[in-house]
Amino acid sequence: MKNNRYPFYFISVGLVALLLGLLCGLLAGFQYIIPDFIKSVLPFTALRPLHTLLVVSWILLTAMGGIYYYLELNFEERKANTNLIRWHFWLFIATGLGIIYAYVGSHFGGKEYLEFPSYFYFPILLGWILFGLNYFKITKASFKSWPVYYWMWGTGIVFMIYHFTEAHLWLLPYFKGHFIQNTALQWKAGGSYVGSWNMLVYGTSLYVITKISQDDRYAHSKKAFFFYFLGLTNLMFGWAHHVYIVPTAPWIRYLAYGISMTEWIILFSILYDWKKNLGKEAILNYPLANGFMKLANFWVFLNIILALLISIPSINLFTHGTHITVAHSMGTTIGINTLILLSSVTFILESTHQITAQAKRKIQRSLRFFNSAFVGFWLTLLILGTKKGYWTYFDQQRTFGEFQDSLHGFYILFFLFGISMAIGLYLIVFELLNSVKTLLKINP
Numbered sequence: 001m002k003n004n005r006y007p008f009y010f011i012s013v014g015l016v017a018l019l020l021g022l023l024c025g026l027l028a029g030f031q032y033i034i035p036d037f038i039k040s041v042l043p044f045t046a047l048r049p050l051h052t053l054l055v056v057s058w059i060l061l062t063a064m065g066g067i068y069y070y071l072e073l074n075f076e077e078r079k080a081n082t083n084l085i086r087w088h089f090w091l092f093i094a095t096g097l098g099i100i101y102a103y104v105g106s107h108f109g110g111k112e113y114l115e116f117p118s119y120f121y122f123p124i125l126l127g128w129i130l131f132g133l134n135y136f137k138i139t140k141a142s143f144k145s146w147p148v149y150y151w152m153w154g155t156g157i158v159f160m161i162y163h164f165t166e167a168h169l170w171l172l173p174y175f176k177g178h179f180i181q182n183t184a185l186q187w188k189a190g191g192s193y194v195g196s197w198n199m200l201v202y203g204t205s206l207y208v209i210t211k212i213s214q215d216d217r218y219a220h221s222k223k224a225f226f227f228y229f230l231g232l233t234n235l236m237f238g239w240a241h242h243v244y245i246v247p248t249a250p251w252i253r254y255l256a257y258g259i260s261m262t263e264w265i266i267l268f269s270i271l272y273d274w275k276k277n278l279g280k281e282a283i284l285n286y287p288l289a290n291g292f293m294k295l296a297n298f299w300v301f302l303n304i305i306l307a308l309l310i311s312i313p314s315i316n317l318f319t320h321g322t323h324i325t326v327a328h329s330m331g332t333t334i335g336i337n338t339l340i341l342l343s344s345v346t347f348i349l350e351s352t353h354q355i356t357a358q359a360k361r362k363i364q365r366s367l368r369f370f371n372s373a374f375v376g377f378w379l380t381l382l383i384l385g386t387k388k389g390y391w392t393y394f395d396q397q398r399t400f401g402e403f404q405d406s407l408h409g410f411y412i413l414f415f416l417f418g419i420s421m422a423i424g425l426y427l428i429v430f431e432l433l434n435s436v437k438t439l440l441k442i443n444p
């Protein structure tokens with residue numbers, strides 16, 4: 001399937017979803033400052049799910065496009081079923097447009113992060129099944145010698161199908177009738193399906209660093225497999241720190257606490273080792289893919305510190321539901337997922353020589369600009385969260401309205417950092433879309 005254009009379609013639509021997602025994030029951020037801004041057309045309750053839908057679509061579509069492309073490169077003799085890819089792609093596009101339409105019209109029917117009417121569950125599930133069928137059909141012959149990234153991608157797909165289904169169990173009468181079980185299950189499933197897509201993204205990071213350093217030993221090493229199993233344990237049990245405040249059995253909380261403490265440490269150590277051992281030639285051949293991956297490493301480090309802190313139950317009590325949680329989720333989806341995926345896209349462009357020297361310079365400049373703004377954005381979220389935690393427990397003489405008014409200056413700062421971050425990312429994405437267009441032209 002040398003001429004299969006669908007991996008690039010996935011990547012292009014992923015990049016466009018990022019552009020639109022940033023726009024919705026900015027509009028939602030502006031409503032922090034002026035709550036009535038376009039409220040009658042797109043209230044915060046619609047903008048927030050639109051923003052999360054679009055940025056999550058960016059992550060999933062770009063990871064999937066990359067995986068399809070890498071499979072094509074590595075299994076030339078075992079063709080993917082192009083019909084299945086085509087169905088997968090168009091099913092996701094149609095479903096995505098349907099969900100956007102529902103959100104814009106304020107038709108909600110689900111739970112947090114999956115606020116769309118529940119019937120959208122079926123086409124999404126079918127898309128994942130088609131992805132899985134193709135994936136295992138291509139890779140099954142070499143199953144016994146799979147490097148770690150094939151394990152991560154395979155497990156990510158299977159667990160996503162399982163946990164996405166679990167996230168819809170609340171539709172059953174038993175869960176509808178039991179509030180505690182319903183909430184615990186919902187937050188559990190949320191943590192686990194994020195863990196599943198992380199498998200796709202972290203697998204991609206291992207694939208890219210292995211190929212950049214042209215040393216596949218790493219992907220077969222004990223350390224890489226140890227990291228894989230640790231990630232899997234986190235995927236299966238790490239969700240429990242999401243349910244600390246739900247009155248569930250104590251052992252669940254202790255187990256979750258222990259497991260959360262291990263999170264990401266190994267990823268950090270792998271990326272650190274890779275960076276230390278990287279040859280000059282690899283850096284010269286892949287300046288952009290390297291640049292994005294190194295920056296992801298920096299954000300893994302910052303996010304580990306935050307994640308470890310907010311997994312401590314007595315701290316979690318203060319931070320739960322504040323902007324510190326948002327700093328954690330945006331810090332990881334932007335700082336880790338987005339940067340790893342940008343590294344994957346630039347790796348494809350650099351290895352096929354489809355990106356000009358001028359575009360590379362522009363991207364490097366925009367990346368520096370984006371990153372400085374992102375540091376400010378993340379710190380502002382932490383300050384906002386700390387203030388909310390303090391107000392909730394120690395400052396109840398002020399009303400919620402008075403408290404919100406006191407944050408006005410920080411909301412302006414948040415928006416200004418947000419707009420700078422978005423400008424940096426826009427400049428990067430435009431260059432990438434141009435280069436992917438060239439790739440599409442030479443793959444008729």
Ligand code: HEM
Nearest residue numbers: 025026028029055325326329330333334338415418421422
């Ligand atoms: C790659 C870029 C981005 C990604 C991946 C991303 C991801 C996310 C995620 C996952 C959430 C949900 C947070 C939670 O529930 O804890 C969120 C919320 C939000 N994001 Fe972003 N975001 C991005 C860029 C931006 C930008 C540039 C802005 C501009 C100000 C922004 C503004 C917001 C706002 C206002 C919320 C709602 C927070 C709340 O509920 O109060 N985002 N984002």
